[in-house]
Amino acid sequence: MDRAQIVHENFLTRVANRDLPKGAPPRPGLTAPEAVSLFRSQVLSRALDRTSRAMQKAGQGFYTIGSSGHEGMAAVAHALRPTDIAFLHYRDAAFQIARAEQVPGQQIAWDMLLSFACSREDPTSGGRHKVLGSKALMIPPQTSTIASHLPKAVGAAYSLGAARRHDPEHRQLPEDGIAMCSFGDASANHSTAQGAINTAGWTSVQSIPLPLLFVCEDNGIGISVKTPKGWIQASMEHRPGIRYFQANGLDIFETFAVAQQAADYVRTRRKPAFLHLKTVRLYGHAGADVPTTYLSRAEVEADEANDPLLHSVRLLDQAGALSPGQAMKIYEQTCARIDRIAAQAATRPHLATAAEVSASLIPPKRPCKPTNGPSAEARAAAFGSDLRAMDDPQPMARLITWALTDLMLEHGEIVCMGEDVGRKGGVYGVTQKLQSRFGPDRVIDTLLDEQSILGLAIGMAHNGFVPIPEIQFLAYLHNAEDQIRGEAATLPFFSNGQFTNPMVVRIAGLGYQKGFGGHFHNDNSLAVLRDIPGVIIACPSTGADAARMLRECVRLAREEQRVVVFLEPIALYPMRDLHEGQDGAWMTRYPAPGERIALGEVGVHGDGKDLAIVTYCNGHYLSKQALPELQAAGLNTRIIDLRWLAPLPEQALLEATKGCKHVLIVDECRRTGSQSEALMTLFAEQTDLPTARVVAEDCFIATGPAYAAPLPSREGIVTAALTLTGAKK
Incomplete structure (x- = not known):
């Protein structure tokens, strides 16, 4: 007999015999009807756990991870408002069920069973995953997250204060709302959780509003690894800037009373709190996990004897709200009802094709108020003397600064954030003057934690802002890439397009910096970004293109709700010259504020038919340098600047290379995992053109004189072109 059946029979036997666990009497705060309603939510959560296991055994359900032992979260839901955004632990079915009781018109049992069955009629994910989540309940769906949702909860909480000062057009959350996130005691040890909790305290001690409730559900174990006794309390009780609360999560009366205190503290003080709930885990971790393989039978049975449903029966009886016999009747009727609903849910249709599964990767467009660009008066006030400099060619860094200024003047919901972006103006000066122009509310100097930077952006996007977070160097993204891969990019997918977190992530990167930083500051690997479905990657090579493309990126985020990496x-930030010192040939003038380069529009330079060089960024610069030698060798050459690395503009490239005899791909990223692999495949599959590539070696970049040794060069491009075409110097 499995543990789920044992727990079920224990409940029936012990309630029938009035053999209930000892505990404190019910604390005041819950009325009798409220307490009974919470018990019904707990019982429904338990019945759904049992049914999901039965469905899986019958091949009608998939991926079981239960909430049994954590049903006290129903009381936490009751202490909050249904408009308080909640990022939930995967054991929080009782929270979602209790919240559904606060919102009229919900069919929570039917909805959750559709999710268990992975039916395409599941109102949350459309059959893509068994998830907790609901747009109507303001619960963004989470999959099997290990604390990766905590940074965005911090961001959502921050957005509540920011929205009071700068109300975004598409605000989703009420001004007096709070944010809540829940997680297990094992997840609390993850670097992501620790970073988010640290960020919350760091923000709070500076008296910046951050109405966030952390809820740690402490069942004492993470799969098979025990949490040391007292660890959560010892590590969290005295965190600066965060108020600590503790409750017995097996007692719905105590849990509600303490959760209400914590929620009131967060709501009135606009400061974060940490609610530590003691719970038990029943049935094991998930699926076929058998807890007796790593715990003694006595330990497993001790937790089962502390079943929170048994505690609730005792408390309800002591409160005069419900007799054990009445509680038993609710339990039996609920189990029977769920079995009937599950039989229907199992017959509902599933997703069947790749097109159906992928349909929600791209979020829906949203209506936005039309804008006509910043006014002349606003531009004059913001730019000052810079306006006169716009008539002259400038390096890329300065044009990006001006583009950001114009965009922030035009769209009040844009918020920039990152390490050193404010007072210092960025390591390379790209965000200079922005904080003085728009204030620290819109140009936020963050702490040194890339997960928190991206989490802040994701959370603010949940509340209608258009964040432009900066990752200082491409190599630093690897500390936080899951915030894009596992959180930002998957949200529309797992919510069937109902939740979105649009943003434009600015990242300084790639190679060719002279004498600075080695591979941590010259990182030429984009593979981690290229394979994330739904993410757009823009990569300009000239200042004018950078300004035009950045405007398109903001439009894509604001109107089409896309996640964009810019x-x-x-190395091209300060670049002025192309062929000779002081020629100024790589500088460009600032394009008028209304000019954009559309997603997928490539740049075609020249109309040569002998050779098409397909490249981007530094490769474009080097190819332009190589052009005189190629022309001298008689090669009539055109240079095609990709601009957009994902999705790859395949049709535009095929059109741009029409009439050419040869294609040379110049890719500054590594041979393995670079854009060149997809480009070679494209031309091999779609054309019969002779094609070759010049790429970086599969090697990190060194500091010092050898900085460019593994990278494509002007000389290498010339040699490869001559070899490919058979031309002679």
Whole structure:
């Protein structure tokens, strides 16, 4: 007999015999009807756990991870408002069920069973995953997260204060709302959780509003690894800036009373709190996990004897709200009802094709108020003397600064954030003057934690802002890439397009910096970004293109709710010259504020038919340098600047290379995992053109004189072109 059946029979036997666990009497705060309603939510959560296991055994359900032992979260839901955004632990079915009782018109049992069955009629994910989540309940869906949702909860809480000062057009959350996130005691040890909790305290001690309730559900174990006794309390009780609360999560009366205190503290003080709930875990971790393989039978049975439903029966009886016999009747009727509903849910249709599964990767467009660009008066006030300099060619870094200024003047919901972006103006000066122009509310100097920077952006996007977070160097993204891969990019997918977190992530990167930083500051690997479905990657090579493309990126985020990465080439930030010193040939004039380069529009330079060089960024610069030698060898050449690395503009590239005899791909990223692999495949599958590539070696970049040794060069491009075409120097 499995543990789920044992727990079920224990409940029936012990309630029938009035053999209930000892505990404190019910604390005041819950009325009798409220307490009974919470018990019904707990019982429904338990019945759904049992049914999900039965469905899986019958091949009608998939991926079981239960909430049994954590049903006290129903009381936490009751202490909050249904408009308080909640990022939930995967054991929080009782929270979602209790919240559904606060919102009229919900069919929570039917909805959750559709999710268990992975039916395409599941109102949350459309059959893509068994998830907790609901747009109507303001619960963004989470999959099997290990604390990766905590940074965005911090961001959502921050957005509540920010929205009071700068109300975004698409605000989702009420001004007096709070944010809540829940997680297990094992997840609390994850670096992501620790970073988010640290960020919350760091923000709070500076008296910046951050109405966030952390809820740690402490069942004492993470799969098979025990949490040391007292660890959560010892590590969280005295965190600066965060108020600590503790409750017995097996007692719905105590849990509600303490959760209400914690929620009131967060709501009135606009400061974060940490609610530590003691719970038990029943049935094991998930699926076929058998807890007796790593715990003694006595330990497992001790937790089962502390079943929170048994505690609730005792408390309800002591409160005069419900007799054990009445509680038993609710339990039996609920189990029977769920079995009937599950039989229907199992017959509902599933997703069947790749197109159906992928349909929600791209979020829906949203209506936005039309804008006509910043006014002349606003531009004059913001730019000052810079306006006169716009008539002259400038390097890329300065044009990006001006583009950001114009965009922030036009769209009040844009918020920039990152390490050193404010007072210092960025490591390379790209965000200079922005904080003085728009204030620290819109140009936020963050702490040094990339997960928190991206989490802040994701959370603010949940509340209608258009964040532009900056990752200082491409190599630093790897500390936080899951915030894009596992959180930002998957949200529309797992919510069937109902929740979105649009943003433009600015990242300074790629190679060719002279004498600075080695591979941590010259990182030429984009593979981690290229394979994330739904993410757009923009990579300009000239200042004018950077300004036009950045405007398109903001439009894509604001209107089409896309997650966009805007990759800025560090080596080209200050670049002025192309062929000779002082020629100024790589500088460009600032394009008028209304000019954009559309997603997928490539740049075609020249109309040569002998050779098409397909490249981007520094490769574009080097190809332009190589052009005189190629022309001298008689090669009539055109240079095609990709601009957009994902999705790859395949049709535009095929059109741009029409009539050419050869294609040379110049890719500054590594041979393995670079854009060149997809480009070679494209031309091999779609054309019969002779094609070759010049790429970086599969090697990190060194500091010092050898900084460019593994990278494509002007000389290498010339040699490869001559070899490919058979031309002679």
